[in-house]
Amino acid sequence: MKFGIVVNEGPYQHQASDSAYLFCKAAIEKGHEVWRVFFYHDGVNNATRLTEPPQDDRNIVSRWSKLAEEHKVDLVVCVAAALRRGIRDENLAPGFRISGLGQLVEAGIQTDRLVVFGD
Amino acid sequence: MLHIINKSPLGNVSLDSCLRVAKSGEILLIEDAVYAATRGNAFEARISEALGRLKIHVLLPDLEARGLADRLMDGISKVDYGGFVDLVAANKNCQSWL
Amino acid sequence: MSDIKKFLFVNRKPPYGTIYALEALEVVLISAAFDQDVSLAFLDDGVYQLKKGQQTKGIETKNFSPTYRALEGYDVEKLYVEKESLAARGLTEDDLLVDVTVLSSEEMGNLMDQQDVVLSF
Numbered sequence: 001m002k003f004g005i006v007v008n009e010g011p012y013q014h015q016a017s018d019s020a021y022l023f024c025k026a027a028i029e030k031g032h033e034v035w036r037v038f039f040y041h042d043g044v045n046n047a048t049r050l051t052e053p054p055q056d057d058r059n060i061v062s063r064w065s066k067l068a069e070e071h072k073v074d075l076v077v078c079v080a081a082a083l084r085r086g087i088r089d090e091n092l093a094p095g096f097r098i099s100g101l102g103q104l105v106e107a108g109i110q111t112d113r114l115v116v117f118g119d
Numbered sequence: 120m121l122h123i124i125n126k127s128p129l130g131n132v133s134l135d136s137c138l139r140v141a142k143s144g145e146i147l148l149i150e151d152a153v154y155a156a157t158r159g160n161a162f163e164a165r166i167s168e169a170l171g172r173l174k175i176h177v178l179l180p181d182l183e184a185r186g187l188a189d190r191l192m193d194g195i196s197k198v199d200y201g202g203f204v205d206l207v208a209a210n211k212n213c214q215s216w217l
Numbered sequence: 218m219s220d221i222k223k224f225l226f227v228n229r230k231p232p233y234g235t236i237y238a239l240e241a242l243e244v245v246l247i248s249a250a251f252d253q254d255v256s257l258a259f260l261d262d263g264v265y266q267l268k269k270g271q272q273t274k275g276i277e278t279k280n281f282s283p284t285y286r287a288l289e290g291y292d293v294e295k296l297y298v299e300k301e302s303l304a305a306r307g308l309t310e311d312d313l314l315v316d317v318t319v320l321s322s323e324e325m326g327n328l329m330d331q332q333d334v335v336l337s338f
Protein backbone atom coordinates (compact mmCIF):
# COMPACT_ATOMS: atom_id res chain seq x y z
CA MET A 1 0.00 0.00 0.00
CA LYS A 2 1.07 3.56 -0.75
CA PHE A 3 1.09 5.98 2.20
CA GLY A 4 1.22 9.75 2.31
CA ILE A 5 2.16 11.45 5.57
CA VAL A 6 1.59 15.02 6.76
CA VAL A 7 3.66 16.51 9.59
CA ASN A 8 2.24 19.74 11.03
CA GLU A 9 4.53 20.34 14.02
CA GLY A 10 8.20 21.09 14.51
CA PRO A 11 10.75 18.66 15.97
CA TYR A 12 11.39 18.44 19.74
CA GLN A 13 8.52 20.79 20.63
CA HIS A 14 5.82 18.20 19.87
CA GLN A 15 5.74 14.42 19.50
CA ALA A 16 4.09 14.61 16.07
CA SER A 17 7.33 14.34 14.08
CA ASP A 18 8.52 11.35 16.15
CA SER A 19 5.19 9.57 15.75
CA ALA A 20 5.20 10.22 12.01
CA TYR A 21 8.76 8.92 11.66
CA LEU A 22 8.07 5.75 13.65
CA PHE A 23 4.91 5.17 11.60
CA CYS A 24 6.91 5.53 8.35
CA LYS A 25 9.60 3.15 9.58
CA ALA A 26 7.01 0.53 10.56
CA ALA A 27 5.16 0.91 7.26
CA ILE A 28 8.38 0.40 5.27
CA GLU A 29 9.32 -2.63 7.41
CA LYS A 30 5.95 -4.13 6.53
CA GLY A 31 6.67 -3.73 2.82
CA HIS A 32 4.52 -0.66 2.24
CA GLU A 33 5.67 2.38 0.36
CA VAL A 34 5.87 5.84 1.94
CA TRP A 35 5.35 7.86 -1.19
CA ARG A 36 5.69 11.32 0.28
CA VAL A 37 6.01 13.11 3.62
CA PHE A 38 4.67 16.64 3.47
CA PHE A 39 5.82 19.15 6.10
CA TYR A 40 3.40 21.98 6.83
CA HIS A 41 2.80 24.64 9.47
CA ASP A 42 5.68 24.50 12.03
CA GLY A 43 6.42 21.06 10.57
CA VAL A 44 8.70 22.85 8.09
CA ASN A 45 11.17 23.22 10.98
CA ASN A 46 11.94 19.51 10.60
CA ALA A 47 13.85 20.43 7.45
CA THR A 48 16.60 22.71 8.74
CA ARG A 49 20.12 21.34 8.74
CA LEU A 50 21.07 23.92 11.37
CA THR A 51 19.44 21.78 14.06
CA GLU A 52 21.89 20.59 16.71
CA PRO A 53 20.34 18.49 19.49
CA PRO A 54 22.38 17.44 22.55
CA GLN A 55 24.50 14.33 21.88
CA ASP A 56 22.36 12.03 24.02
CA ASP A 57 19.17 12.95 22.14
CA ARG A 58 17.81 11.64 18.86
CA ASN A 59 18.54 13.74 15.78
CA ILE A 60 15.08 14.13 14.30
CA VAL A 61 16.21 16.00 11.19
CA SER A 62 18.98 13.61 10.17
CA ARG A 63 16.67 10.67 10.90
CA TRP A 64 14.30 12.00 8.21
CA SER A 65 17.22 12.59 5.83
CA LYS A 66 18.39 9.01 6.32
CA LEU A 67 14.89 7.66 5.68
CA ALA A 68 14.77 9.64 2.44
CA GLU A 69 18.15 8.34 1.34
CA GLU A 70 17.59 4.68 2.21
CA HIS A 71 13.99 4.31 1.08
CA LYS A 72 13.58 7.03 -1.54
CA VAL A 73 10.96 8.82 0.53
CA ASP A 74 10.03 12.18 -0.98
CA LEU A 75 10.31 14.80 1.78
CA VAL A 76 8.47 17.94 0.71
CA VAL A 77 8.43 21.21 2.62
CA CYS A 78 5.65 23.69 1.93
CA VAL A 79 7.19 26.81 0.37
CA ALA A 80 4.74 29.35 1.84
CA ALA A 81 4.99 27.88 5.35
CA ALA A 82 8.80 27.60 5.00
CA LEU A 83 9.36 31.19 3.89
CA ARG A 84 7.22 32.44 6.79
CA ARG A 85 9.54 30.59 9.17
CA GLY A 86 12.94 31.20 7.61
CA ILE A 87 13.43 27.78 6.04
CA ARG A 88 15.06 28.13 2.61
CA ASP A 89 17.18 26.11 0.19
CA GLU A 90 20.35 27.42 1.88
CA ASN A 91 19.56 25.74 5.20
CA LEU A 92 17.71 22.68 3.96
CA ALA A 93 18.84 19.27 5.25
CA PRO A 94 19.66 16.49 2.73
CA GLY A 95 16.69 14.68 1.23
CA PHE A 96 14.23 17.56 1.71
CA ARG A 97 12.93 19.75 -1.09
CA ILE A 98 10.80 22.89 -1.01
CA SER A 99 7.70 22.95 -3.15
CA GLY A 100 4.11 24.14 -3.29
CA LEU A 101 1.01 23.14 -1.37
CA GLY A 102 -0.21 21.34 -4.48
CA GLN A 103 2.19 18.56 -3.48
CA LEU A 104 0.03 17.93 -0.42
CA VAL A 105 -3.15 17.68 -2.45
CA GLU A 106 -1.34 15.47 -4.94
CA ALA A 107 -0.30 13.17 -2.08
CA GLY A 108 -3.98 12.83 -1.17
CA ILE A 109 -4.81 11.89 -4.76
CA GLN A 110 -1.89 9.55 -5.45
CA THR A 111 -1.69 7.55 -2.22
CA ASP A 112 -4.00 4.92 -0.75
CA ARG A 113 -4.00 6.51 2.69
CA LEU A 114 -2.99 9.95 3.94
CA VAL A 115 -2.13 10.10 7.65
CA VAL A 116 -1.85 13.46 9.42
CA PHE A 117 0.38 14.03 12.46
CA GLY A 118 0.00 17.32 14.29
CA ASP A 119 -0.95 19.08 17.48
CA MET B 120 -13.10 4.88 9.56
CA LEU B 121 -10.09 4.99 11.86
CA HIS B 122 -10.15 7.97 14.24
CA ILE B 123 -6.71 8.90 15.58
CA ILE B 124 -6.67 10.89 18.84
CA ASN B 125 -3.53 12.37 20.38
CA LYS B 126 -4.69 14.43 23.38
CA SER B 127 -5.71 13.65 26.93
CA PRO B 128 -9.50 13.86 27.28
CA LEU B 129 -9.01 15.60 30.63
CA GLY B 130 -7.49 18.66 29.00
CA ASN B 131 -8.90 18.74 25.50
CA VAL B 132 -12.26 17.98 23.84
CA SER B 133 -10.93 16.01 20.81
CA LEU B 134 -11.87 12.58 22.12
CA ASP B 135 -15.18 13.85 23.47
CA SER B 136 -16.04 15.34 20.06
CA CYS B 137 -14.94 12.21 18.26
CA LEU B 138 -17.23 10.10 20.46
CA ARG B 139 -20.12 12.50 19.81
CA VAL B 140 -19.70 12.28 16.04
CA ALA B 141 -18.48 8.72 15.38
CA LYS B 142 -21.21 6.14 15.71
CA SER B 143 -19.08 3.25 14.50
CA GLY B 144 -15.55 2.45 13.40
CA GLU B 145 -12.28 2.32 15.29
CA ILE B 146 -10.34 4.68 17.50
CA LEU B 147 -6.59 4.66 18.06
CA LEU B 148 -5.24 6.55 21.07
CA ILE B 149 -1.68 7.82 20.56
CA GLU B 150 0.65 10.30 22.28
CA ASP B 151 -1.14 12.09 25.17
CA ALA B 152 -4.45 10.40 24.33
CA VAL B 153 -3.21 7.16 25.89
CA TYR B 154 -4.21 8.57 29.30
CA ALA B 155 -7.82 8.01 28.23
CA ALA B 156 -7.20 4.25 28.20
CA THR B 157 -6.19 3.96 31.86
CA ARG B 158 -8.19 2.62 34.78
CA GLY B 159 -9.54 5.20 37.20
CA ASN B 160 -9.28 8.25 34.96
CA ALA B 161 -12.30 10.58 35.03
CA PHE B 162 -13.10 9.79 31.39
CA GLU B 163 -13.22 6.01 31.95
CA ALA B 164 -17.02 5.74 31.95
CA ARG B 165 -17.24 7.49 28.56
CA ILE B 166 -14.71 5.05 27.14
CA SER B 167 -16.54 2.03 28.57
CA GLU B 168 -19.80 3.27 27.06
CA ALA B 169 -18.14 3.83 23.66
CA LEU B 170 -16.65 0.33 23.64
CA GLY B 171 -20.12 -0.97 22.86
CA ARG B 172 -20.12 0.59 19.42
CA LEU B 173 -16.48 1.38 18.61
CA LYS B 174 -13.27 -0.65 18.72
CA ILE B 175 -10.65 1.18 20.73
CA HIS B 176 -6.89 0.64 20.50
CA VAL B 177 -3.96 2.20 22.29
CA LEU B 178 -0.41 2.69 21.02
CA LEU B 179 1.58 0.69 23.57
CA PRO B 180 4.94 2.49 23.21
CA ASP B 181 3.19 5.75 24.13
CA LEU B 182 1.46 4.13 27.11
CA GLU B 183 4.74 2.57 28.31
CA ALA B 184 6.58 5.88 27.91
CA ARG B 185 4.10 7.47 30.30
CA GLY B 186 4.42 4.75 32.94
CA LEU B 187 0.88 3.46 32.61
CA ALA B 188 1.19 0.13 30.80
CA ASP B 189 -0.08 -1.68 33.92
CA ARG B 190 -3.25 0.43 34.16
CA LEU B 191 -4.81 -0.38 30.79
CA MET B 192 -8.61 -0.68 30.90
CA ASP B 193 -10.25 -3.93 29.85
CA GLY B 194 -11.59 -4.02 26.32
CA ILE B 195 -8.90 -1.82 24.78
CA SER B 196 -6.36 -3.53 22.56
CA LYS B 197 -2.66 -2.72 22.49
CA VAL B 198 -0.83 -2.12 19.22
CA ASP B 199 2.74 -1.21 18.32
CA TYR B 200 3.67 1.04 15.37
CA GLY B 201 3.27 -1.93 13.02
CA GLY B 202 -0.23 -2.40 14.41
CA PHE B 203 -0.87 1.31 13.83
CA VAL B 204 0.08 0.82 10.17
CA ASP B 205 -2.21 -2.23 9.94
CA LEU B 206 -5.15 -0.26 11.37
CA VAL B 207 -4.68 2.53 8.83
CA ALA B 208 -4.43 -0.01 6.02
CA ALA B 209 -7.46 -2.01 7.17
CA ASN B 210 -9.78 0.99 7.38
CA LYS B 211 -11.07 2.70 4.24
CA ASN B 212 -10.06 6.11 5.56
CA CYS B 213 -8.63 7.78 8.63
CA GLN B 214 -8.90 11.05 10.44
CA SER B 215 -6.60 12.70 12.97
CA TRP B 216 -8.59 14.74 15.49
CA LEU B 217 -6.00 17.48 15.95
CA MET C 218 -15.21 10.00 -12.17
CA SER C 219 -13.15 7.26 -10.56
CA ASP C 220 -10.02 9.41 -10.41
CA ILE C 221 -11.86 12.10 -8.46
CA LYS C 222 -11.46 11.73 -4.72
CA LYS C 223 -13.60 13.08 -1.95
CA PHE C 224 -11.52 15.46 0.17
CA LEU C 225 -12.81 16.73 3.50
CA PHE C 226 -11.03 19.53 5.35
CA VAL C 227 -11.96 19.37 9.01
CA ASN C 228 -11.64 22.67 10.89
CA ARG C 229 -11.78 22.41 14.68
CA LYS C 230 -9.60 25.33 15.75
CA PRO C 231 -10.51 29.01 16.08
CA PRO C 232 -8.77 31.71 14.01
CA TYR C 233 -5.90 34.07 15.10
CA GLY C 234 -4.90 32.32 18.35
CA THR C 235 -2.89 29.94 16.16
CA ILE C 236 -2.11 29.83 12.43
CA TYR C 237 -3.90 26.50 11.75
CA ALA C 238 -7.15 28.00 10.42
CA LEU C 239 -5.36 30.32 7.98
CA GLU C 240 -2.97 27.68 6.65
CA ALA C 241 -5.85 25.19 6.34
CA LEU C 242 -7.67 27.70 4.16
CA GLU C 243 -4.58 28.04 1.99
CA VAL C 244 -4.66 24.29 1.28
CA VAL C 245 -8.36 24.47 0.46
CA LEU C 246 -7.71 27.17 -2.13
CA ILE C 247 -4.93 25.12 -3.75
CA SER C 248 -7.06 21.96 -3.74
CA ALA C 249 -9.64 23.74 -5.89
CA ALA C 250 -7.17 23.63 -8.79
CA PHE C 251 -7.05 19.82 -8.72
CA ASP C 252 -10.70 19.19 -9.70
CA GLN C 253 -11.41 17.01 -6.70
CA ASP C 254 -14.66 16.73 -4.74
CA VAL C 255 -13.86 19.14 -1.88
CA SER C 256 -15.91 19.72 1.27
CA LEU C 257 -15.20 21.67 4.44
CA ALA C 258 -16.42 20.72 7.90
CA PHE C 259 -16.50 23.03 10.92
CA LEU C 260 -16.76 21.56 14.40
CA ASP C 261 -15.94 22.64 17.94
CA ASP C 262 -14.05 25.97 18.04
CA GLY C 263 -13.61 25.72 14.26
CA VAL C 264 -17.08 27.25 13.87
CA TYR C 265 -15.63 30.53 15.15
CA GLN C 266 -13.70 30.78 11.87
CA LEU C 267 -17.00 31.64 10.19
CA LYS C 268 -18.23 34.25 12.69
CA LYS C 269 -19.43 37.47 11.08
CA GLY C 270 -17.88 40.82 11.94
CA GLN C 271 -14.22 39.89 12.52
CA GLN C 272 -12.14 43.08 13.01
CA THR C 273 -8.41 42.38 13.19
CA LYS C 274 -6.88 45.87 12.94
CA GLY C 275 -6.22 45.99 16.68
CA ILE C 276 -4.12 42.81 16.60
CA GLU C 277 -2.27 43.86 13.41
CA THR C 278 -3.14 40.59 11.71
CA LYS C 279 -4.77 40.05 8.34
CA ASN C 280 -8.51 39.34 8.54
CA PHE C 281 -8.83 36.27 6.34
CA SER C 282 -12.50 35.63 7.01
CA PRO C 283 -13.69 37.21 3.71
CA THR C 284 -11.88 34.35 1.95
CA TYR C 285 -14.57 31.91 3.08
CA ARG C 286 -17.06 33.91 1.05
CA ALA C 287 -14.73 33.76 -1.97
CA LEU C 288 -14.58 29.95 -1.91
CA GLU C 289 -17.67 29.76 -4.09
CA GLY C 290 -15.68 31.37 -6.90
CA TYR C 291 -13.27 28.43 -6.65
CA ASP C 292 -16.15 25.94 -6.89
CA VAL C 293 -15.72 25.03 -3.23
CA GLU C 294 -19.36 25.18 -2.23
CA LYS C 295 -19.85 22.41 0.30
CA LEU C 296 -19.45 23.87 3.77
CA TYR C 297 -20.84 21.84 6.67
CA VAL C 298 -21.22 22.99 10.25
CA GLU C 299 -22.07 20.75 13.17
CA LYS C 300 -25.25 21.88 14.92
CA GLU C 301 -24.11 20.89 18.43
CA SER C 302 -20.89 22.91 18.06
CA LEU C 303 -22.84 26.06 17.12
CA ALA C 304 -25.30 25.59 19.98
CA ALA C 305 -22.52 25.02 22.51
CA ARG C 306 -21.11 28.45 21.58
CA GLY C 307 -24.34 30.41 21.63
CA LEU C 308 -24.22 30.81 17.86
CA THR C 309 -26.82 30.29 15.14
CA GLU C 310 -26.54 30.12 11.35
CA ASP C 311 -27.32 33.87 11.26
CA ASP C 312 -24.00 34.56 12.99
CA LEU C 313 -22.04 33.00 10.13
CA LEU C 314 -20.58 35.00 7.25
CA VAL C 315 -21.27 32.41 4.56
CA ASP C 316 -24.03 29.97 3.61
CA VAL C 317 -23.51 26.58 5.19
CA THR C 318 -25.32 23.30 5.63
CA VAL C 319 -25.95 22.52 9.28
CA LEU C 320 -25.60 18.85 10.19
CA SER C 321 -26.33 16.88 13.34
CA SER C 322 -23.41 15.06 14.96
CA GLU C 323 -24.53 11.81 13.44
CA GLU C 324 -24.83 13.32 9.96
CA MET C 325 -21.35 14.81 10.40
CA GLY C 326 -20.04 11.36 11.31
CA ASN C 327 -21.61 9.90 8.18
CA LEU C 328 -20.10 12.66 6.04
CA MET C 329 -16.65 11.83 7.43
CA ASP C 330 -17.12 8.11 6.79
CA GLN C 331 -17.83 8.78 3.10
CA GLN C 332 -14.55 10.58 2.40
CA ASP C 333 -11.41 9.31 0.70
CA VAL C 334 -9.08 11.85 2.29
CA VAL C 335 -9.68 13.70 5.55
CA LEU C 336 -7.27 16.53 6.30
CA SER C 337 -7.10 18.33 9.61
CA PHE C 338 -4.59 20.88 10.84
